[in-house]
Amino acid sequence: MGSTSTxxxxxxxxxxxxxxxxxxxxxxxxxxxxxxxxxFCKKGYEGASMxxxxxxxxxxxxxxxxxxxxxERLLYLIQKHTFGTIVQRLKSRLEGxxxxxxxxxxxxxxxxxxxxxxQAAMKVLSHEAEVLKNGFGAEVAxxxxxxxxxxxxxxDELKRERGLQFSTRLAVLSLFGMMNWIYTWHNPRVDADAGxxxxxxxxxxxxxVMASKGGREK
Amino acid sequence: MGSTSTxxxxxxxxxxxxxxxxxxxxxxxxxxxxxxxxxFCKKGYEGASMxxxxxxxxxxxxxxxxxxxxxERLLYLIQKHTFGTIVQRLKSRLEGxxxxxxxxxxxxxxxxxxxxxxQAAMKVLSHEAEVLKNGFGAEVAxxxxxxxxxxxxxxDELKRERGLQFSTRLAVLSLFGMMNWIYTWHNPRVDADAGxxxxxxxxxxxxxVMASKGGREK
DNA sequence: ACTTTGTTCGAACGAACGTTCGAATTAACC
DNA sequence: GGTTAATTCGAACGTTCGTTCGAACAAAGT
Numbered sequence: 001m002g003s004t005s006t007x008x009x010x011x012x013x014x015x016x017x018x019x020x021x022x023x024x025x026x027x028x029x030x031x032x033x034x035x036x037x038x039x040f041c042k043k044g045y046e047g048a049s050m051x052x053x054x055x056x057x058x059x060x061x062x063x064x065x066x067x068x069x070x071x072e073r074l075l076y077l078i079q080k081h082t083f084g085t086i087v088q089r090l091k092s093r094l095e096g097x098x099x100x101x102x103x104x105x106x107x108x109x110x111x112x113x114x115x116x117x118x119q120a121a122m123k124v125l126s127h128e129a130e131v132l133k134n135g136f137g138a139e140v141a142x143x144x145x146x147x148x149x150x151x152x153x154x155x156d157e158l159k160r161e162r163g164l165q166f167s168t169r170l171a172v173l174s175l176f177g178m179m180n181w182i183y184t185w186h187n188p189r190v191d192a193d194a195g196x197x198x199x200x201x202x203x204x205x206x207x208x209v210m211a212s213k214g215g216r217e218k
Numbered sequence: 219m220g221s222t223s224t225x226x227x228x229x230x231x232x233x234x235x236x237x238x239x240x241x242x243x244x245x246x247x248x249x250x251x252x253x254x255x256x257x258f259c260k261k262g263y264e265g266a267s268m269x270x271x272x273x274x275x276x277x278x279x280x281x282x283x284x285x286x287x288x289x290e291r292l293l294y295l296i297q298k299h300t301f302g303t304i305v306q307r308l309k310s311r312l313e314g315x316x317x318x319x320x321x322x323x324x325x326x327x328x329x330x331x332x333x334x335x336x337q338a339a340m341k342v343l344s345h346e347a348e349v350l351k352n353g354f355g356a357e358v359a360x361x362x363x364x365x366x367x368x369x370x371x372x373x374d375e376l377k378r379e380r381g382l383q384f385s386t387r388l389a390v391l392s393l394f395g396m397m398n399w400i401y402t403w404h405n406p407r408v409d410a411d412a413g414x415x416x417x418x419x420x421x422x423x424x425x426x427v428m429a430s431k432g433g434r435e436k
Numbered sequence: 437a438c439t440t441t442g443t444t445c446g447a448a449c450g451a452a453c454g455t456t457c458g459a460a461t462t463a464a465c466c
Numbered sequence: 467g468g469t470t471a472a473t474t475c476g477a478a479c480g481t482t483c484g485t486t487c488g489a490a491c492a493a494a495g496t
Contacts, residue, residue, distance in 0.1 A: 174399075178392040191388075201392055
């Protein structure tokens, strides 16, 4: 059980050089990915059947397999692209900003903006985080670890700069919880936009964490 | 399509009077519920098959249907019991405590203690919150709404007593996020016990929320 | 002992699952 | 227009799904 076979017909895969040529194949693939994201979001990965995906994307059941070799790889493509994009945007936004508090606020804003602009994809990323196995799972887990470590770095920076004392691990994971839980309750007709929510969550979290001068650690 | 039929053979249901007689039937049922909770936790509701549950609980596939009429009702029983218990414990712990901050801290401690002592059940409650439909879903949703409203009440109390200004809705849902996200990362060999975690999360959240004297609302 | 009721099971049901195959269709190039 | 390669599809594969049925076994009441 390796990565052999089924690559016969899929020799059409592009080797995206510097500028992606944006072929017909690539365009169609990301259309399908978009539809699949909606279905996974609504019914869950296990609950969504390949026939559901076929119906939603308007392509025949067999036709889908021209673009990916398995349902699992499809979820992998969605998660990898989503997570990769959010990390890449974060890095570019952090460039040139020195103030520690401001950098944490940028982290929160970047997360929430992308989360609310791509709710379906982010729910699939959060909610189906455990279903990918072996190679697929390991690759997504690596991006997640990088993202986590960036946030740890930002908070350690803040701690040192202001002489604070708190458990970085618990603070980071609490912050992720606040932000990622949104997919269970956010209603665009009731709740504010990403900017305001980032401000408010940033206030709660940062005031909470910065009011810990010299107190107990651990 | 309502709740007719399939109640022929299940006339064995007990009408739990004041003191539950704890019959053989009840005992066996909650054993099965326990095993099912573990399987749902590990593989997800959709990913777990009735044959998985049969294997884990040591009972034949057909035998399971003597205790519940469908897989969906099984999930309902788990969620209802778990959520009902946590609400009931919370109410009893809040009795006789007047200080607003202390009441919020009790809420957090109660949640985390139950969460860590019943991780599998709480993960099934959190992670499979959307799969129950119609009647089953509505009943669990009602308990959830009650639990949510209790927390809103506690925070409004705190706001009034200390003249604070923040969005109660966002604060409550952020707190739930911090707490419920735990099932994705908690490792008993690395992380502290429920008491310490409740203290730390309570510090972050309460300091954050209480540092908002007279500021902007909304 | 017999009857009754409660509990368990093997075997099967039809439906739905993910995936494959070979042929048909469409687009690209000469 | 004819040849080649890329794309799509209907039909089926074998497996697993949730659920049911009737018979078998165990316990309780007489």
